Amino acid sequence: MEALGARLGMWGLNQAVAGVEQLGAPVDDELGAGEISIHSDLLVHGSEANRSDRRRCGLTLRYCPAEVRAELGWNAKGVIVSGNGRAGHWENPPRPEGD
Secondary structure (H helix, E strand, O other): OHHHHHHHOHHHOOOOOOOHHHHOOOOOOOOOOOOOOOOOOOOOOOOOOOOOOOOOOOOOOOOOOOOOOOOOOHHHOOOOOOOOOOOOOOOOOOOOOOO
């Protein structure tokens, strides 16, 4: 797992895709304040540094059947939204009681 962490960099930043030029010409999609981009996490994407004094945030949602097995500790964060996790792989943390 250490090799994977080193390859991805801290928090998965600074990634590079070998042969990316074979995927076609890049397309700019500049977003204004308050706008969002909804896309597959398989889409090769990135952004320049945030030079504003406002924060930039991202939210990733992944849906999968309860039978899927996750690595890298993702199963500790998984929330069962439908059905059940009888196998006990997903920890399904309780809902927060407040904000």
